[in-house]
Amino acid sequence: MKTQRRMRGSRGRSGRLDALAVVERCLRTMLPKKAPLPAEDVDWIAANLLDSMAHTEVLACIEQASGFPGLFEGLPGGPPRSTKAALKVLEAASSKRARNQMPGAVPGRSDAGSLVCIAGWGHSVGSELVPAAAVEKAHSLPVDTILRRAGIETVARAAHDENELDLAARAAAAALDRAGAKAPQVKCLVVTTETFVGLPSLGYALHRRLQLREDCGILDVGGACAGLVNALFVGSSVLRSSAAGTALIVTADLHRQALRPGQVDGRFAGLFGDGASAFFLRRVEPGNNGSHYCPGEFFLGCTSSSPHLISVNPDGQGGVQLEFNGDALGRAAVRQLDALLHQLESRSGCPLESASSFATHQPNPRLLEMLARQSGIPMERFPVVCRSFGNLGSSTAGVALSLALEQNSLRAHQHPGPIFVAALGPGLVLGGCVLTCGGPAPVGPGAEPKTGTR
Amino acid sequence: MGGGAVWVNARDAGRSICGCEFRFVRFHWRYDRWRVELHLRAGEILGSLPIVDRDWNDFLDEAVRLAGSQTPQERVRSFLNGSVAAAIWKDERRFVRIGLARPNPQGGCWLMLDSLFPLPSRNWLAELAGGPRVS
Numbered sequence: 001m002k003t004q005r006r007m008r009g010s011r012g013r014s015g016r017l018d019a020l021a022v023v024e025r026c027l028r029t030m031l032p033k034k035a036p037l038p039a040e041d042v043d044w045i046a047a048n049l050l051d052s053m054a055h056t057e058v059l060a061c062i063e064q065a066s067g068f069p070g071l072f073e074g075l076p077g078g079p080p081r082s083t084k085a086a087l088k089v090l091e092a093a094s095s096k097r098a099r100n101q102m103p104g105a106v107p108g109r110s111d112a113g114s115l116v117c118i119a120g121w122g123h124s125v126g127s128e129l130v131p132a133a134a135v136e137k138a139h140s141l142p143v144d145t146i147l148r149r150a151g152i153e154t155v156a157r158a159a160h161d162e163n164e165l166d167l168a169a170r171a172a173a174a175a176l177d178r179a180g181a182k183a184p185q186v187k188c189l190v191v192t193t194e195t196f197v198g199l200p201s202l203g204y205a206l207h208r209r210l211q212l213r214e215d216c217g218i219l220d221v222g223g224a225c226a227g228l229v230n231a232l233f234v235g236s237s238v239l240r241s242s243a244a245g246t247a248l249i250v251t252a253d254l255h256r257q258a259l260r261p262g263q264v265d266g267r268f269a270g271l272f273g274d275g276a277s278a279f280f281l282r283r284v285e286p287g288n289n290g291s292h293y294c295p296g297e298f299f300l301g302c303t304s305s306s307p308h309l310i311s312v313n314p315d316g317q318g319g320v321q322l323e324f325n326g327d328a329l330g331r332a333a334v335r336q337l338d339a340l341l342h343q344l345e346s347r348s349g350c351p352l353e354s355a356s357s358f359a360t361h362q363p364n365p366r367l368l369e370m371l372a373r374q375s376g377i378p379m380e381r382f383p384v385v386c387r388s389f390g391n392l393g394s395s396t397a398g399v400a401l402s403l404a405l406e407q408n409s410l411r412a413h414q415h416p417g418p419i420f421v422a423a424l425g426p427g428l429v430l431g432g433c434v435l436t437c438g439g440p441a442p443v444g445p446g447a448e449p450k451t452g453t454r
Numbered sequence: 455m456g457g458g459a460v461w462v463n464a465r466d467a468g469r470s471i472c473g474c475e476f477r478f479v480r481f482h483w484r485y486d487r488w489r490v491e492l493h494l495r496a497g498e499i500l501g502s503l504p505i506v507d508r509d510w511n512d513f514l515d516e517a518v519r520l521a522g523s524q525t526p527q528e529r530v531r532s533f534l535n536g537s538v539a540a541a542i543w544k545d546e547r548r549f550v551r552i553g554l555a556r557p558n559p560q561g562g563c564w565l566m567l568d569s570l571f572p573l574p575s576r577n578w579l580a581e582l583a584g585g586p587r588v589s
Binding site: 030031032048049051052053054056057059060072073074078079297342343345346347349351 | 458459477478480483484485486491493499504525535536539540543555558559560564
């Protein structure tokens with residue numbers, strides 16, 4: 001059978017795919033080595049060229065190579081069984097995409113197939129690093145309470161003229177700079193904090209400080225130490241469900257003011273530092289995410305087994321009233337974070353051992369070490385935030401994620417392993433997601449199949 | 455590049471079926487049938503095996519019927535990879551039997567999921583009908 005060939009524009013020149021080349025390349029992967037390519041109208045299955053499994057593989061290959069996931073799902077009459085039929089569907093999708101990319105096209109809802117990726121990141125911590133001994137003294141704690149028992153060496157404290165807004169603005173500027181973006185490009189601002197009290201919200205103040213556009217929406221979300229995951233979830237959902245193509249996610253926490261010595265139990269207050277983190281999210285077409293990390297499926301939950309381990313409420317006199325059971329809270333936190341990581345592993349299909357980093361909440365270094373032991377994860381995969389900066393609230397996981405992204409951007413691997421993000425807050429409320437880089441989830445060490453895959 | 459289906463050379467296939475422990479499973483719908491991605495305890499990842507287990511296929515058919523929306527597969531996929539995958543993951547008896555199809559024209563035998571344990575419980579389907587979550 002003689003193969004018919006047609007010339008079409010290349011992706012680089014006209015934005016359209018060389019559809020025939022894609023179909024034939026994929027078909028070739030399932031045909032015997034020396035078999036000729038069939039004519040375009042030959043039914044692959046009726047002609048005994050492909051069985052049903054091979055047919056599925058060819059279609060999946062075309063979807064991946066063309067960047068149209070799900071292209072052949074749900075078609076009336078079923079998926080195509082010939083080169084001609086596949087070309088027809090592929091060219092229709094290419095034309096639709098080209099039309100949507102034309103200048104002046106009105107943006108609509110996000111395409112279900114598009115990805116959200118982290119294009120920029122940054123963090124900022126209080127400018128003063130206070131040694132543990134000084135923290136212990138300020139809170140009238142026995143010597144070594146912070147250093148030995150908790151493992152915190154220094155705590156990052158904001159200067160007296162710094163506040164959440166200053167920390168947030170610095171982190172946001174770093175994230176925008178890393179992404180090569182400017183403030184007017186931000187279409188949605190998502191902010192989380194566990195310390196800012198007052199209205200207008202911190203989101204409003206940051207919007208003003210960064211001079212974002214008037215049509216850039218603001219979403220202030222809660223979650224305390226789990227706030228980063230909530231904010232990432234909200235930001236990703238906005239990009240997947242609206243016309244917005246970018247979102248800026250910011251965490252900022254200033255404990256210096258909220259947990260002043262003498263007002264709150266120093267065994268608790270002494271653990272906390274001040275910091276902020278920011279992430280610039282951008283929607284991209286599949287295949288165009290390059291080396292950027294993309295959040296996959298999120299897991300958000302709430303466990304009712306530990307409701308009384310911690311509560312922080314206004315005391316009616318300008319301070320806070322704290323109730324906590326430190327040892328039980330620590331054990332519950334480790335147990336829940338470990339379960340959350342395994343839940344994420346199960347849902348994402350990414351083995352824990354394949355991960356490049358774990359950006360988790362870190363109450364203190366001792367609990368982080370316990371988590372690493374319990375989960376069987378080497379400590380070097382946790383970018384350690386709490387040892388030098390203390391517990392930064394919602395920004396702990398944020399700063400850890402910023403450090404993880406920075407480390408991975410410097411690695412030689414084109415597609416470093418996934419990053420697991422997991423955090424929990426009082427309640428316990430918990431949330432996490434797995435970020436993968438540059439396409440399908442990588443497999444773990446030793447996962448090379450003995451069998452073949454096509 | 456493709457859908458992740460797995461095959462062995464017919465000449466290397468010493469037996470037509472084998473059993474393995476697995477760490478976790480992920481379900482997906484591809485064109486015409488449900489398939490699974492399996493992470494074996496030994497570390498191998500089998501990207502896409504078609505489900506030919508009758509118990510599971512009956513369960514999946516019923517799940518799709520109960521899902522009842524315009525895109526039932528999407529709702530069922532989310533149900534399977536959420537609550538059902540978690541229930542499987544909690545079960546210590548996770549085990550699969552993997553079978554080989556007859557050799558195809560290229561001399562390879564596709565791998566199929568013959569059995570997946572634990573077997574599905576019809577009680578799990580209550581979640582799709584608005585009942586309690588799989589626990």
